[in-house]
Amino acid sequence: xxxFAHIANELHNWLSNQFNPTWTLxxxxxxxxxxxxxxxxxxxxxxVIMERKVSAWMQIRxxxxxxxxxxxxxxxxxxxxLLVKEGLTPDGADKLLFNVAPFIAMIVAMLLLAxxxxxSNFQLWDLNIGVLYVSAVSSLMVIxxxxxxxxxxxxxxxxxxxxxxxxxxxxxxxxxxxVLAVVVMSGSLQVSDIIESQRNGWWIFKGHIxxxxxxxxxxxxxxxxxxxxxxxxxxxxxxxxxGFHTEYSGMKFALFFLAEYVNVFIVCSIGATLFLGGWMPFxxxxxxxxxxxxxxxxxxxxxxxxxxxxxxVIMWFRWTFPxxxxxxxxxxxxxxLLPISMINLLVVTAMAILGWHF
Amino acid sequence: xxxxxxxxxxxxxxxxxxxxxxxxxxxxxxxxxxxxVLHLVITLNGETIKKVEPHLxxxxxxxxxMCESLSYRQFIYVTSRMDYLSAHINNHACAMCVEKxxxxxxxxxxxxxxxxxxxxxxxxxxxxxxxxxAMDLGAFTxxxxxxxxxxxxxxxxxxxxxxxxxxxxxxxxxxMHDLHPNFQRRVKEFLGLYKRKIHEYxxxxxxxxxxxxxxxxxxxxxxxxxxxxxxxxxxxRGSGVSCDIRKLYPYEIYDKVEFDEVLETGGDSFARxxxxxxEMQQSIRIVEQLIDNIPEGEFQAKTKAVLKLPKGEFYxxxxxxxxxxxxxxxxxxTTTPYRIKFRSPGFSNLSVLDxxxxxxxxxxxxxxxxxxxxxxxDIDR
Numbered sequence: 001x002x003x004f005a006h007i008a009n010e011l012h013n014w015l016s017n018q019f020n021p022t023w024t025l026x027x028x029x030x031x032x033x034x035x036x037x038x039x040x041x042x043x044x045x046x047x048v049i050m051e052r053k054v055s056a057w058m059q060i061r062x063x064x065x066x067x068x069x070x071x072x073x074x075x076x077x078x079x080x081x082l083l084v085k086e087g088l089t090p091d092g093a094d095k096l097l098f099n100v101a102p103f104i105a106m107i108v109a110m111l112l113l114a115x116x117x118x119x120s121n122f123q124l125w126d127l128n129i130g131v132l133y134v135s136a137v138s139s140l141m142v143i144x145x146x147x148x149x150x151x152x153x154x155x156x157x158x159x160x161x162x163x164x165x166x167x168x169x170x171x172x173x174x175x176x177x178x179v180l181a182v183v184v185m186s187g188s189l190q191v192s193d194i195i196e197s198q199r200n201g202w203w204i205f206k207g208h209i210x211x212x213x214x215x216x217x218x219x220x221x222x223x224x225x226x227x228x229x230x231x232x233x234x235x236x237x238x239x240x241x242x243g244f245h246t247e248y249s250g251m252k253f254a255l256f257f258l259a260e261y262v263n264v265f266i267v268c269s270i271g272a273t274l275f276l277g278g279w280m281p282f283x284x285x286x287x288x289x290x291x292x293x294x295x296x297x298x299x300x301x302x303x304x305x306x307x308x309x310x311x312x313v314i315m316w317f318r319w320t321f322p323x324x325x326x327x328x329x330x331x332x333x334x335x336x337l338l339p340i341s342m343i344n345l346l347v348v349t350a351m352a353i354l355g356w357h358f
Numbered sequence: 359x360x361x362x363x364x365x366x367x368x369x370x371x372x373x374x375x376x377x378x379x380x381x382x383x384x385x386x387x388x389x390x391x392x393x394x395v396l397h398l399v400i401t402l403n404g405e406t407i408k409k410v411e412p413h414l415x416x417x418x419x420x421x422x423x424m425c426e427s428l429s430y431r432q433f434i435y436v437t438s439r440m441d442y443l444s445a446h447i448n449n450h451a452c453a454m455c456v457e458k459x460x461x462x463x464x465x466x467x468x469x470x471x472x473x474x475x476x477x478x479x480x481x482x483x484x485x486x487x488x489x490x491x492a493m494d495l496g497a498f499t500x501x502x503x504x505x506x507x508x509x510x511x512x513x514x515x516x517x518x519x520x521x522x523x524x525x526x527x528x529x530x531x532x533x534m535h536d537l538h539p540n541f542q543r544r545v546k547e548f549l550g551l552y553k554r555k556i557h558e559y560x561x562x563x564x565x566x567x568x569x570x571x572x573x574x575x576x577x578x579x580x581x582x583x584x585x586x587x588x589x590x591x592x593x594x595r596g597s598g599v600s601c602d603i604r605k606l607y608p609y610e611i612y613d614k615v616e617f618d619e620v621l622e623t624g625g626d627s628f629a630r631x632x633x634x635x636x637e638m639q640q641s642i643r644i645v646e647q648l649i650d651n652i653p654e655g656e657f658q659a660k661t662k663a664v665l666k667l668p669k670g671e672f673y674x675x676x677x678x679x680x681x682x683x684x685x686x687x688x689x690x691x692t693t694t695p696y697r698i699k700f701r702s703p704g705f706s707n708l709s710v711l712d713x714x715x716x717x718x719x720x721x722x723x724x725x726x727x728x729x730x731x732x733x734x735x736d737i738d739r
Binding site: 055058059060061155156159163229230232233236237238239241319320321322323324325326327328 | 381383389390391405492493494495496497498499501502503506562563566568569571572719720721722723724
């Protein structure tokens with residue numbers, strides 16, 4: 001079996017035979033770090049080309065089609081261009097904060113990759129408070145945006161950052177509450193436990209209507225949390241030119257750009273893990289033959305398939321909806337999403353106590 | 359009236375009446391939302407707009423002065439560059455003004471062609487407005503859908519006039535040359551395409567909840583204000599002011615075709631939006647009536663090679679896609695005009711922006727500018 005878990009185990013055994021445990025650990029950590037950076041870069045490239053192709057498809061045009069086969073190397077070419085561009089720091093900017101902000105955005109995105117189960121038994125760090133860790137670390141994102149907006153010494157940047165601050169802090173609440181609905185159902189904060197609890201059916205199917213509501217709230221809230229359209233008020237190019245990253249150029253801009261796409265990947269993978277069973281294959285009750293056929297599809301394909309489906313949905317939002325206004329955005333959260341997800345959490349809790357689920 | 363005193367006070371402290379904690383933002387001259395080189399100085403309190411001050415002149419090419427040194431045949435070409443989205447209609451207004459001076463009757467075929475071209479231009483202009491306005495609101499996809507139809511019209515124009523944007527097709531006495539043999543077939547193809555695709559407009563934008571909440575009760579312009587600011591075109595008709603020149607002062611064969619003047623009473627951004635959307639359908643109606651009934655005959659009246667207008671003053675007005683365009687020629691009896699003045703719709707429509715934007719959010723300003731349908735070269739000339 002050439003699964004990710006198999007490769008990881010083989011590697012671990014080989015390293016343990018060659019080195020003492022301390023060196024094994026250090027080498028494994030270096031490999032994991034390089035893998036995360038590689039994954040980070042790969043995701044950026046893949047998601048950018050995917051977004052451009054999806055938008056082209058929705059906008060009845062072809063999209064990039066010159067660099068590489070069907071334009072698939074376009075984002076690589078763009079990255080190279082951004083690498084060699086001059087990274088300007090404006091005169092009036094707070095130099096330290098200005099230059100640190102994009103790295104914080106990137107580090108936050110990298111940290112978030114830690115507890116995600118990419119395939120069965122393949123996880124960087126299966127900590128026992130995985131879901132809490134994700135909620136906690138993802139809220140650090142707002143710091144980098146506020147830093148970028150404040151230090152740029154630009155009014156557009158400042159307004160974008162302030163909008164983004166209000167938005168991320170608000171939408172975190174309903175994202176957190178809808179995640180809690182799953183946590184209450186599965187009775188664990190550990191990512192592997194939550195996936196294991198979905199062996200006999202994904203939560204979106206066996207959680208009745210309350211978990212479907214939680215799923216929808218989650219998707220809306222994370223779209224807002226990642227500053228994607230229709231909630232892209234922090235950038236709002238027709239109002240604020242580019243919002244918080246107006247003054248950034250070259251690779252520093254590219255880091256923000258990468259972090260945004262990796263964040264989209266992460267929130268979608270969290271959504272896929274919590275509601276759509278992570279790497280669990282799709283099973284239907286007693287259809288044994290069908291279930292066996294589904295089991296033959298590798299777990300990593302299940303995980304990435306579900307995640308990319310959710311990413312597609314979020315891209316679909318972006319290329320369909322107009323942007324909300326700041327007061328409408330906050331009204332939507334505080335007057336609609338938050339009360340709904342709070343009541344929903346109560347219902348889910350009652351269901352979990354009374355055992356009203358499959 | 360309170361506004362005048364405020365402006366005087368503002369000028370006393372350098373044109374900026376910013377209080378504590380107010381943020382002054384320059385939107386433009388280069389900004390994605392202004393669609394050109396318009397410069398707005400916006401005083402903001404948080405996200406709320408306290409004042410909008412338009413600064414003009416970044417694309418002033420002194421077209422009026424240029425026209426004074428060009429002959430009556432030549433100056434029409436320059437006017438294509440004013441409101442570049444309704445070049446035909448600008449040319450039309452100028453040609454009509456010269457014809458008024460020469461007292462030339464233009465043949466019925468030329469009249470029908472002019473009206474057809476005007477209405478196709480109006481549809482093309484509204485298509486572009488629709489896409490650009492949706493883009494201001496953050497939706498990118500409508501832009502491409504609008505361009506699908508608009509390109510078809512541009513292709514038709516290219517075939518007959520030789521140009522896609524600055525057509526220069528209307529000349530004193532009629533039109534420059536006859537219609538391309540493919541014209542009728544391709545216009546009918548366009549009508550078919552438009553009817554098949556128009557439902558996408560409603561599904562993608564008009565019926566969208568976010569879009570409606572962004573547009574309704576935003577930028578409300580009362581009928582009295584619309585009149586006092588001199589608004590015209592869809593901007594005024596959105597406030598219920600009947601001002602369609604094609605109906606009120608019919609020119610060419612507009613009194614012979616059937617169409618309705620589109621009026622909405624809301625006065626908000628959504629009303630202005632609906633006026634334009636419904637106006638496209640009225641234009642389609644006019645095109646449908648005319649496309650099979652273009653009279654045979656001459657496409658141009660006989661005029662002298664060198665035109666000389668008699669001494670006097672001549673004024674014509676037409677309804678462009680943005681409102682009332684007036685052309686005023688003062689002639690001294692020579693081959694060039696003594697003075698030309700254009701009354702452009704965009705200038706008056708822009709002046710209302712400060713009035714309707716005060717107290718609303720920054721995001722709404724963009725929506726309002728979108729529904730005023732500003733074309734900056736038309737404002738500055």
